Amino acid sequence: xxxxxxxxxxxxxxxxxxxxxxxxxxxxxxxxxxxxxxxxxxxxxxxxxxxxxxxxxxxxxxxxxxxxxxxxxxxxxxxxxxxxxxxxxxxxxxxxxxxxxxxxxxxxxxxxxxxxxxxxxxxxxxxxxxxxxxxxxxxxxxxxxxxxxxxxxxxxxxxxxxxxxxxxxxxxxxxxxxxxxxxxxxxxxxxxxxxxxxxxxxxxxxxxxxxxxxxxxxxxxxxxxxxxxxxxxxxxxxxxxxxxxxxxxxxxxxxxxxxxxxxxxxxxxxxxxxxxxxxxxxxxxxxxxxxxxxxxxxxxxxxxxxxxxxxxxxxxxxxxxxxxxxxxxxxxxxxxxxxxxxxxxxxxxxxxxxx
Numbered sequence: 001x002x003x004x005x006x007x008x009x010x011x012x013x014x015x016x017x018x019x020x021x022x023x024x025x026x027x028x029x030x031x032x033x034x035x036x037x038x039x040x041x042x043x044x045x046x047x048x049x050x051x052x053x054x055x056x057x058x059x060x061x062x063x064x065x066x067x068x069x070x071x072x073x074x075x076x077x078x079x080x081x082x083x084x085x086x087x088x089x090x091x092x093x094x095x096x097x098x099x100x101x102x103x104x105x106x107x108x109x110x111x112x113x114x115x116x117x118x119x120x121x122x123x124x125x126x127x128x129x130x131x132x133x134x135x136x137x138x139x140x141x142x143x144x145x146x147x148x149x150x151x152x153x154x155x156x157x158x159x160x161x162x163x164x165x166x167x168x169x170x171x172x173x174x175x176x177x178x179x180x181x182x183x184x185x186x187x188x189x190x191x192x193x194x195x196x197x198x199x200x201x202x203x204x205x206x207x208x209x210x211x212x213x214x215x216x217x218x219x220x221x222x223x224x225x226x227x228x229x230x231x232x233x234x235x236x237x238x239x240x241x242x243x244x245x246x247x248x249x250x251x252x253x254x255x256x257x258x259x260x261x262x263x264x265x266x267x268x269x270x271x272x273x274x275x276x277x278x279x280x281x282x283x284x285x286x287x288x289x290x291x292x293x294x295x296x297x298x299x300x301x302x303x304x305x306x307x308x309x310x311x312x313x314x315x316x317x318x319x320x321x322x323x324x325x326x327x328x329x330x331x332x333x334x335x336x337x338x339x340x341x342x343x344x345x346x347x348x349x350x351x352x353x354x355x
Contacts, residue, residue, distance in 0.1 A: 057313055064307045070212050071300045074220045077133050078293050081223045084131050084138070085286050091121050091128075092244050092279045098251065099272045106259050118252035122154035125245060126193065129226050141208035141225040143197040148226040153245055154252060156193035158184060162246065163253040174266035177250075179234070182274075185246035186237035193245075194227055202229030202238035215303070220296060224285055235274050240281030247275045 098114050126149045129139045136144040153159060165180045172180075190196040198205055206228040211219040229239035236243050250271060257264050 057310055061307060061310045064303055064310065067213065067215050068300060068303045068307065071214050071220070071296050071303070074212050074214065074222045075293060075296055075300075077136075077138055077222045078289050078296075080131065080133050081138050082286060082289055082293075084128050085224075085282060085289070087128055088125065088241065088244070089279060089282045089286070091125055091248075092275060092282060095121065095244070095247060095251065096272070096275050096279065099268055099275060102251075102254075102259075103265070103268045103272065108259065111254050111257055111259060115252050115255045118248045119154045122159070122245070122248045122252060123152050125241075125248065126151070126153045129241070138223045139226040140195065140198070141205070141210050141223075141228075143195065143208070144210055146195050146197065148195050148198050149193050150191040150195060151193065153193040154249070158188050158192050158245075159249045159252070162249040166250055166253040166257075169257070169263050169267065170261070174263040174270065177263075177267060178270040178274075181246055181250055182235070182237060185242050185249075186232055186239075188242075198225060198227045200227065202227060202232070202242075205229070205239070214296065214299060218299075221292065224289070229281065235270070236277055236281075240278045240285065243274055243278040243281070247271050247278065 095118070098117060102111065102114055129149045130147045131138055137147055138144075139148045140146055150156070161184050162181045165177055165184065169177045186201075188194055188199045190199050192199075197208065205225045208225050209228070210222040212222050214220045226241050227239050229237070229242070232238040237246065250267070257267075
């Protein structure tokens with residue numbers, strides 16, 4: 001009888017204690033995981049009512065991170081573009097000095113030297129315009145996988161056409177040469193020397209700038225297009241780089257020019273005017289890029305602040321309160337020990353233990 005009562009009493013209570021032990025063990029495991037990882041749960045389901053906020057915050061952080069990465073990409077391209085523009089501006093400045101020399105009393109050998117220097121500068125200009133950032137040509141705009149300049153500009157059809165026009169100076173006069181070479185430079189054919197996509201007017205070329213998303217409904221222009229610019233005029237193609245290339249090609253074709261000819265003097269003066277304007281255009285491009293770089297720096301800082309705030313919010317949602325976890329873990333361990341003790345004591349109980 002005594003054994004029956006003990007068995008009955010122990011069996012019913014033991015089942016409840018076993019369930020309690022299982023629940024407490026699971027709770028302890030969960031708390032230990034939180035203590036070791038620092039997060040409340042390794043799944044959104046384990047966050048309870050906070051999972052809705054966590055699910056909304058994580059994509060937002062990912063998006064902000066992507067925008068920040070895009071800004072870094074644009075900034076890298078702009079930095080490279082600025083460096084190349086500086087070198088192109090140096091070529092234009094050197095040409096101005098050469099033109100100043102040619103405007104004075106010079107010999108045929110001095111003109112020949114200037115012509116050779118211009119040919120070398122054309123090769124350098126072509127190489128600079130074909131500068132790449134990774135696998136992307138920074139002066140090609142949307143067609144960034146295609147080199148903006150095909151081969152050496154000094155050996156292009158445009159260079160040959162301009163050389164032929166310069167040879168007609170004795171017949172057609174300096175004004176005609178200046179006008180015809182400007183027209184030739186502004187209407188290049190595909191790959192002579194510019195790629196097919198860039199052999200267009202300056203306004204159309206400007207519209208081909210590569211745009212990269214840097215925020216919600218925001219994009220940034222990632223560099224410049226080699227042939228971009230504004231409206232053409234009697235002294236400019238509208239594109240500073242086209243104008244510089246044309247001026248170099250004209251000087252490169254002066255090898256047989258007579259420095260004592262009035263048309264020669266007028267030609268040099270016209271080139272000086274155009275080249276000075278080209279230098280100003282290049283400076284404007286560089287200034288615009290500088291403004292954009294400053295704007296992107298500010299935007300990048302703002303995105304970093306936003307990311308930090310969102311990450312803090314997500315942390316509040318997901319991160320465990322380690323102090324509270326420590327207290328709960330201690331309490332749960334004590335409860336487990338007490339439960340084990342009760343079960344151990346109950347195994348030796350008889351009817352007399354109840355009386």
